[in-house]
Amino acid sequence: MEAGETPAIALIREIGEELELELEPNALSPAGFAQGWAADGTTQLVLLLYTCNRWSGTPRAVEGGSCGWFTPAEIAGLPRPPMDETLCDQLFSKTIA
Helix, strand or coil, X not given: CCCCCCHHHHHHHHHHHHHCCEECHHHEEXXXXXXXXXXXXXXXXXXXXXXXXXXXXXCCCCCCCCCCCXXXXXXXCCCCCHHHHHHHXXXXXXXXX
């Protein structure tokens, strides 16, 4: 987050910069959070999870790498950091229930 940004505004900016998508602020809904340590073990993080049901554009990995669409079952088979495990559990328990 940059100075003066809310978490939702920071997410909108970051998604625009990294995936070239425009998110609608009123289409974001908080969906969960995870707390833990960064990979370097020196910084404690809080990750906020949002869902978004409206956007414009086609996702493109601007900074390299790739992006794709996955089902919950496919995501369960991917290697993930511990905080991502927590976020996936929160998100998929809401969408499956």
